[in-house]
Amino acid sequence: MRPELMKNIRTVEPYVPGEQPQHKVVKLNTNENPYPPAPGVRDILRNMDTDSLRLYPDPTAEKLISALADHYGVGEDQVFAGVGSDDVLSMCFLTFFNSDRPVLFPDITYSFYKVWAELYRIPYECPALDDSFRIVREDYYRENGGIIFPNPNAPTAIYEELDFVEDILSHNRDSVVIVDEAYVDFAGRSAMELIDKYDNLIVVQTFSKARSMAGMRIGYAVSNPELIRCLNDVKYSFNSYTMNQTSILCGVEAVRDTEYFNESIRKIVETREWAKEELHRLGFVFPDARANFIFARHPQCDADELFEALKKHDIYVRHWKGGRIGQYLRITIGTREEMEILFDFLNKYVKK
Numbered sequence: 001m002r003p004e005l006m007k008n009i010r011t012v013e014p015y016v017p018g019e020q021p022q023h024k025v026v027k028l029n030t031n032e033n034p035y036p037p038a039p040g041v042r043d044i045l046r047n048m049d050t051d052s053l054r055l056y057p058d059p060t061a062e063k064l065i066s067a068l069a070d071h072y073g074v075g076e077d078q079v080f081a082g083v084g085s086d087d088v089l090s091m092c093f094l095t096f097f098n099s100d101r102p103v104l105f106p107d108i109t110y111s112f113y114k115v116w117a118e119l120y121r122i123p124y125e126c127p128a129l130d131d132s133f134r135i136v137r138e139d140y141y142r143e144n145g146g147i148i149f150p151n152p153n154a155p156t157a158i159y160e161e162l163d164f165v166e167d168i169l170s171h172n173r174d175s176v177v178i179v180d181e182a183y184v185d186f187a188g189r190s191a192m193e194l195i196d197k198y199d200n201l202i203v204v205q206t207f208s209k210a211r212s213m214a215g216m217r218i219g220y221a222v223s224n225p226e227l228i229r230c231l232n233d234v235k236y237s238f239n240s241y242t243m244n245q246t247s248i249l250c251g252v253e254a255v256r257d258t259e260y261f262n263e264s265i266r267k268i269v270e271t272r273e274w275a276k277e278e279l280h281r282l283g284f285v286f287p288d289a290r291a292n293f294i295f296a297r298h299p300q301c302d303a304d305e306l307f308e309a310l311k312k313h314d315i316y317v318r319h320w321k322g323g324r325i326g327q328y329l330r331i332t333i334g335t336r337e338e339m340e341i342l343f344d345f346l347n348k349y350v351k352k
């Protein structure tokens with residue numbers, strides 16, 4: 001394109017999602033849940049009144065907000081909902097990160113953060129994880145325009161206890177701190193319990209992982225009423241009808257079925273703990289995995305080659321070429337049966 005025309009065009013380097021192959025594979029590459037959503041979701045879709053689709057959805061997503069508020073024991077004015085947590089996080093960047101000082105997030109983390117910072121032209125710095133891939137809390141004691149990190153972190157799967165989160169919050173009373181808890185249900189306590197204590201905290205969660213609804217696109221933030229109001233004002237300045245009617249209704253059913261939710265988590269955690277033992281037995285090394293994936297390398301196997309060999313056998317995992325994590329593969333926890341297919345392959349591959 002002509003430079004004269006180019007000069008006023010926003011050029012961005014977009015986020016690259018994991019592959020979504022359209023043929024049947026053992027799909028361990030995008031941290032989806034291998035189990036179906038709660039049965040109530042299926043019932044909603046089967047009995048759906050399609051006539052009502054002619055109407056715009058409820059712009060406030062009131063039913064879903066209310067179900068989430070009930071579930072977490074917070075006020076409805078403390079919950080914000082969006083089209084997946086990617087939408088919620090993007091709104092958070094736009095709303096809360098408006099300083100000349102850099103926003104801070106780890107060098108190895110969810111790669112969308114950098115994309116949004118670039119897109120919205122927010123200055124940012126990325127303190128390096130330490131040699132064991134842990135976030136160094138002291139790196140977040142300096143002046144900044146906001147902080148965001150996932151807990152557990154992605155793609156490392158390392159979970160930090162709440163005293164760590166609290167330490168970062170208390171050192172940054174004048175910055176908004178966003179804790180992206182996409183995987184917290186597989187890991188431990190949520191920072192939500194710190195919301196009344198720290199007015200600078202936003203907790204973001206999603207229906208895509210633990211609730212098996214990546215295809216529905218539902219995410220939410222929980223915070224104090226003031227910060228949630230700011231988020232809503234930005235959202236309504238952007239698009240007043242973000243969530244569709246079907247997602248709102250299905251989301252409500254998923255939130256209400258805590259028994260199904262807990263059972264699905266229990267199965268995945270059980271399979272994860274077994275998969276860790278199997279990987280250890282095969283000589284893989286990895287940080288303690290507390291999410292629904294394991295970030296592992298094998299000292300004798302090149303990650304690029306293993307990735308390609310797995311793919312050739314229709315087993316998809318995630319791999320980022322080069323850099324500090326170039327020798328690692330991120331393996332999502334599937335069903336026990338899917339993991340057995342993976343280990344049948346790895347057993348032969350590692351011993352060849």
Ligand SMILES: *Cc1c(COP(=O)(O)O)cnc(C)c1O
Pocket residue numbers: 031083084085086087110150154180182205206207208214217218219
């Ligand atoms: C999966 C993921 C998200 C986004 O999930 P949505 O499907 O958009 O809700 C956000 N943050 C992290 C760290 C994730 O892994």
